[in-house]
Amino acid sequence: MPTVTAPSRYRAEDLTRFAEGLFRAAGLDAEKARATAEHLVEADLMGHTTHGLAQIPGYLEEIEAGLMAKAGEPRVIADRGAAITWDGGTLPGIWLTDKALALASERARRHGLAAVAIGRSHHIGCLAVYLRKATEQNLMAIIASSDPSEATMAPFGGLAPVFTPDPIAFGIPTGGDPILVDISASITTNAMTGRLRREGGRYPGLWAQDAQGRATDDPAVFGASPPGTLLPTGGKDHGHKGYGLALAVEALTQGLAGHGRAQKPTTWAANVYVQVIDPAAFGGAEAYLRETGWLARACRESPPAPGSAAVRLPGERAVALRRAGLAEGLALYPGIMAGLESWAAKLKQAPPPAIA
Amino acid sequence: MPTVTAPSRYRAEDLTRFAEGLFRAAGLDAEKARATAEHLVEADLMGHTTHGLAQIPGYLEEIEAGLMAKAGEPRVIADRGAAITWDGGTLPGIWLTDKALALASERARRHGLAAVAIGRSHHIGCLAVYLRKATEQNLMAIIASSDPSEATMAPFGGLAPVFTPDPIAFGIPTGGDPILVDISASITTNAMTGRLRREGGRYPGLWAQDAQGRATDDPAVFGASPPGTLLPTGGKDHGHKGYGLALAVEALTQGLAGHGRAQKPTTWAANVYVQVIDPAAFGGAEAYLRETGWLARACRESPPAPGSAAVRLPGERAVALRRAGLAEGLALYPGIMAGLESWAAKLKQAPPPAIA
Numbered sequence: 001m002p003t004v005t006a007p008s009r010y011r012a013e014d015l016t017r018f019a020e021g022l023f024r025a026a027g028l029d030a031e032k033a034r035a036t037a038e039h040l041v042e043a044d045l046m047g048h049t050t051h052g053l054a055q056i057p058g059y060l061e062e063i064e065a066g067l068m069a070k071a072g073e074p075r076v077i078a079d080r081g082a083a084i085t086w087d088g089g090t091l092p093g094i095w096l097t098d099k100a101l102a103l104a105s106e107r108a109r110r111h112g113l114a115a116v117a118i119g120r121s122h123h124i125g126c127l128a129v130y131l132r133k134a135t136e137q138n139l140m141a142i143i144a145s146s147d148p149s150e151a152t153m154a155p156f157g158g159l160a161p162v163f164t165p166d167p168i169a170f171g172i173p174t175g176g177d178p179i180l181v182d183i184s185a186s187i188t189t190n191a192m193t194g195r196l197r198r199e200g201g202r203y204p205g206l207w208a209q210d211a212q213g214r215a216t217d218d219p220a221v222f223g224a225s226p227p228g229t230l231l232p233t234g235g236k237d238h239g240h241k242g243y244g245l246a247l248a249v250e251a252l253t254q255g256l257a258g259h260g261r262a263q264k265p266t267t268w269a270a271n272v273y274v275q276v277i278d279p280a281a282f283g284g285a286e287a288y289l290r291e292t293g294w295l296a297r298a299c300r301e302s303p304p305a306p307g308s309a310a311v312r313l314p315g316e317r318a319v320a321l322r323r324a325g326l327a328e329g330l331a332l333y334p335g336i337m338a339g340l341e342s343w344a345a346k347l348k349q350a351p352p353p354a355i356a
Numbered sequence: 357m358p359t360v361t362a363p364s365r366y367r368a369e370d371l372t373r374f375a376e377g378l379f380r381a382a383g384l385d386a387e388k389a390r391a392t393a394e395h396l397v398e399a400d401l402m403g404h405t406t407h408g409l410a411q412i413p414g415y416l417e418e419i420e421a422g423l424m425a426k427a428g429e430p431r432v433i434a435d436r437g438a439a440i441t442w443d444g445g446t447l448p449g450i451w452l453t454d455k456a457l458a459l460a461s462e463r464a465r466r467h468g469l470a471a472v473a474i475g476r477s478h479h480i481g482c483l484a485v486y487l488r489k490a491t492e493q494n495l496m497a498i499i500a501s502s503d504p505s506e507a508t509m510a511p512f513g514g515l516a517p518v519f520t521p522d523p524i525a526f527g528i529p530t531g532g533d534p535i536l537v538d539i540s541a542s543i544t545t546n547a548m549t550g551r552l553r554r555e556g557g558r559y560p561g562l563w564a565q566d567a568q569g570r571a572t573d574d575p576a577v578f579g580a581s582p583p584g585t586l587l588p589t590g591g592k593d594h595g596h597k598g599y600g601l602a603l604a605v606e607a608l609t610q611g612l613a614g615h616g617r618a619q620k621p622t623t624w625a626a627n628v629y630v631q632v633i634d635p636a637a638f639g640g641a642e643a644y645l646r647e648t649g650w651l652a653r654a655c656r657e658s659p660p661a662p663g664s665a666a667v668r669l670p671g672e673r674a675v676a677l678r679r680a681g682l683a684e685g686l687a688l689y690p691g692i693m694a695g696l697e698s699w700a701a702k703l704k705q706a707p708p709p710a711i712a
Contacts, residue, residue, distance in 0.1 A: 080637040082438045083468020112439020113631075115469055117638050140607060158658030158667035162651070170604035172611070179607075181600035187590070205593045213661030233590055233597045234543070237561045241589045241598075244537035244670045247651065248526035251496060251535075255528070255647045258639020262650035275469075281436040282473050283614020291611045294618035295518070295603065302514030305569030311514035314600045 008337070009329030014352035016041045019056060022340070025347035026063045028092060029071040035095040036125075043126035045325040046318035049333035050191035051126035053340065059092075059123065060343055067267050068092060068122045074099075077119075077258070082111040085257060088121035093270050097124045097143070098133075104276040105139055112281030118272040119257030120265075128182040128318060131171025134276055135178035138285055141171040142275040146253045148261040149269050152193075152222070153186040154229040156243035159213050161229045162261075165189045166249035173279075174296045175289040180315025185246035186230035193219045193230070207231055249273075329355045364693070365685030370708035372397045375412060378696070381703035382419045384448060385427040391451040392481075399482035401681040402674035405689035406547035407482035409696065415448075415479065416699055423623050424448060424478045430455075433475075433614070438467040441613060444477035449626050453480045453499070454489075460632040461495055468637030474628040475613030476621075484538040484674060487527025490632055491534035494641055497527040498631040502609045504617040505625050508549075508578070509542040510585040512599035515569050517585045518617075521545045522605035529635075530652045531645040536671025541602035542586035549575045549586070563587055605629075685711045 019037035024030065036059070044052030062068040067090060074086035074096060084103060088096050100116035107114030127143050134141035144167065151161035165184035172179040187207040196203065196219045206215035211226040215236050221228030232242025253271035254260025260271060279288035302311045337351065344351050375393035384392065392415070400408030418424040423446060430442035430452060440459060444452050456472035463470030483499050490497035500523065507517035521540035528535040543563040552559065552575045562571035566584040571592050577584030588598025609627035610616025616627060635644035658667045693707065700707050 077639055078468075078637060080468035082470075083634070083637045085638045111467060112434075112436035113469065113471055114438075115633075119639065140611070142604075154661075155655040155658050155667045157661055157664035158655065159661050160654075160658035162654045162658060170600070170607070172603060172607045179603055181604055183597045183600045187594050187597075207594075209661070213663075233594065235593070237591070238543050238563075238589065240670065241539045241543075244526070244539045247528060247535055247655075247670065248498075248537055250651055251526070251528045251644075251648050252633075254651075255496070255644040256633065256635060256638040258643030258647070260647035260650070261654065262646045277471075277608075277612070278439075279612060281434060281439040282441045282612040283433055283475065287614030288607075288611040290618045291614070291616035292607050294616070295606055295610075298516075298518045298617065299511040299514065299603075302511050302516035302518060305510075305513055305515050305565070307569075308513035311511045314596065314603065 007331040007334065008354035009331050010352050011329055011355055012041050012045060012326055015044070015053065015330065018349060018352045019053060021349040022056060022060065022343060022347050025349060026060050027070045028063065032071070032092045032095040035098050036092050039094040039098070039125050039129050042129045042322070044332060045322040045330055046126070046128055047321045048126040048128060048318070049336070050189070050195055053332060053336050055123065055125065057339055057343060062122065062268060074118065082107055082114040084114070084116045086116065086118045088118045090120055090122050090268070093121040093124035093272070096121045097130060097272055097274060100272065100274040101130050101133060101141065101276065104274050105134060105137065108139060108276040108278045113275065113277045115273060115275040117253070117256035118274070119259035121270045121272050122268055124270055124272055127167055127169035128180045128315060131169055131180045131182070132178060135171045135173040135180070138173045138279065138289070140173065140277040140279060142168070144168040144249045144252050144273045145270055146250050147268065147270045148254055148259070148263070149265040149267060150190070152190055152230050153232060153246065154209070156232050156239040159211065159229070163246040163250065165230065166246040168245065168249050172292050173289065174292040176293065176296065177319050178315060179292065179296060179313050180318060182314070183233070185233055185242045185249055187233055187235060187242070188230060193222055197222065206235060363687040363690065364710035365687050366708050367685055367711055368397050368401060368682055371400070371409065371686065374705060374708045375409060377705040378412060378416065378699060378703050381705055382416050383426040384419065388427070388448045388451040391454050392448050395450040395454070395481050395485050398485045398678070400686055400688060401678040402482070402484055403677045404482040404484060404674070406545070406551055409688060409692050411479065411481065413695055413699060418478065418624065430474065438463055438470040440470070440472045442472065442474045444474045446476055446478050446624070449477040449480035449628070452477045453486060453628055453630060456628065456630040457486050457489060457497065457632065460630050461490060461493065464495060464632040464634045469631065469633045471629060471631040473609070473612035474630070475615035477626045477628050478624055480626055480628055483523055483525035484536045484671060487525055487536045487538070488534060491527045491529040491536070494529045494635065494645070496529065496633040496635060498524070500524040500605045500608050500629045501626055502606050503624065503626045504610055504615070504619070505621040505623060506546070508546055508586050509588060509602065510565070512588050512595040515567065515585070519602040519606065521586065522602040524601065524605050528648050529645060530648040532649065532652065533675050534671060535648065535652060535669050536674060538670070539589070541589055541598045541605055543589055543591060543598070544586060549578060553578065562591060
């Protein structure tokens with residue numbers, strides 16, 4: 001990775017205004033530009049730097065190419081009260097998923113739980129960002145996503161790519177800071193692989209295999225012909241776990257939305273499953289928070305194993321980074337702002353002022 | 357493991373009648389004895405031999421000790437249509453979970469999806485057995501379970517046990533044989549650990565750690581003082597995945613049921629989350645099966661990696677074993693029938709006749 005000293009910092013609201021301006025100038029309608037900009041800055045604030053402003057050039061290219069719809073509403077395919085299905089029509093996935101989360105939350109308060117399946121959404125960004133919105137209302141959220149136009153992970157024991165990293169995320173309110181679990185069915189992601197390849201880096205473990213099935217830490221296998229594949233969570237040792245999760249995620253997303261690999265889509269076509277659960281409709285919000293709060297404390301109080309300073313909860317670092325970024329300004333991952341300069345010039349948007 | 361040649365085979369219905377007789381003689385009411393016996397034989401048929409008839413001595417001991425209730429109904433804590441919560445009152449967990457699956461299936465047909473959370477259930481056996489019942493009706497099922505009276509898995513990066521293996525299972529209908537995903541948040545389970553300790557065996561990988569946090573393949577660390585712990589799925593390399601799953605499973609089970617570790621239960625007190633999804637209420641059953649069927653074929657057709665004969669789907673081997681066992685009789689895991697002989701004598705039940 002490049003050596004960087006004293007990176008520039010930006011105010012989150014300046015970054016949001018800049019990103020929003022870019023999306024507006026590219027043609028997204030106001031609500032969609034705002035939602036997308038806010039989400040990407042939130043992702044950077046939470047340290048998910050491959051899924052923050054780093055996504056902007058890709059999104060703008062997709063808008064220019066007509067592959068991300070600029071305006072309109074999802075088409076309602078089915079609505080059974082607690083189960084809603086939309087055709088996302090390649091609309092901005094972040095705006096769609098925000099809207100699905102709000103609807104699922106409203107319906108969960110009525111029915112106890114509710115889910116929205118979205119077919120043909122555009123890229124939905126960083127799952128952890130949505131989770132926090134649910135947990136702030138003492139709701140539990142489950143969000144999964146897959147893109148049937150891509151395949152980079154092989155089934156356990158196989159060589160041919162069948163799956164995407166197929167993330168699934170769980171937002172768990174605790175009464176204090178939320179637990180934000182965001183895991184992929186593969187050990188690592190396409191975005192991380194792309195970044196390491198550009199930087200000439202290696203995975204910290206044997207997270208991929210070459211086309212002959214040899215485990216490797218070298219992301220360059222994705223540039224080989226035929227290319228390698230991501231290994232499922234558990235790797236060569238117990239990768240049936242990640243393989244099982246991938247099947248579940250693709251069934252929840254592509255299966256329920258009724259749009260997937262069988263249709264061989266060739267352009268971005270994320271499918272999304274958003275489920276919200278209201279603990280108040282089950283054993284009660286108080287009892288739920290008592291249990292999740294107890295668990296969070298028990299984990300934090302566990303003596304650390306050698307090599308780890310302390311046991312952290314999933315999302316703990318993200319929430320702390322976000323607080324610091326909002327208070328002191330946000331230092332973007334190296335190269336992000338430079339990568340936006342040509343777009344800023346083209347779309348006549350002034351880059352945000354650095355504050356440090 | 358002990359060397360075994362030409363093990364005895366039994367007809368499944370003879371095993372079921374024998375198990376049912378034992379439970380009836382021990383005092384379970386007719387419906388509960390029958391459901392429990394059928395389930396345990398199904399688990400053995402599907403090759404889940406740690407969760408089949410091997411569980412009978414433990415169950416009978418719990419009945420004798422008054423720790424498994426012999427009769428009665430769960431108490432309804434809440435019913436919001438799509439969200440139901442029961443206090444299981446230490447009733448037989450298999451009977452409770454069967455009943456919860458039937459109710460969730462009925463409600464899912466009405467609302468699109470539905471979930472039952474059960475607190476204070478007794479042991480629920482093998483998750484995969486329930487899945488098949490849902491997938492046979494073209495329903496998708498998600499089942500999770502945890503027992504707050506035990507803790508054998510540490511959080512990622514920690515040393516103190518906080519979690520149980522915390523299994524989560526997904527039943528996915530495909531139009532052909534179902535996909536039955538049954539994974540634990542830890543790499544291996546307590547039942548497998550117990551069996552390997554009794555047999556003096558080792559795990560096939562570094563699946564546990566000793567009390568100082570050193571990864572090991574030796575289950576004997578659970579006999580040390582202080583004992584070791586199970587490693588989360590992903591192990592020392594990427595165990596944040598299994599850790600995240602464990603938190604999600606305990607929130608779904610103990611959190612929603614409102615009964616968990618905060619109450620420090622000291623006797624068996626499984627908490628269960630049973631969710632059923634009706635694909636017909638989303639993008640349609642036909643579209644769902646088209647996608648899941650496509651995925652199943654794509655996985656099977658993937659060229660195998662070195663060391664694997666073919667790519668299998670989760671549940672494929674279980675379904676094939678079950679068919680063979682029903683047709684040709686069932687060879688129990690070594691020692692199972694011998695372990696039941698003293699109970700058969702005590703409860704005056706004739707052991708089933710061997711057919712080979």
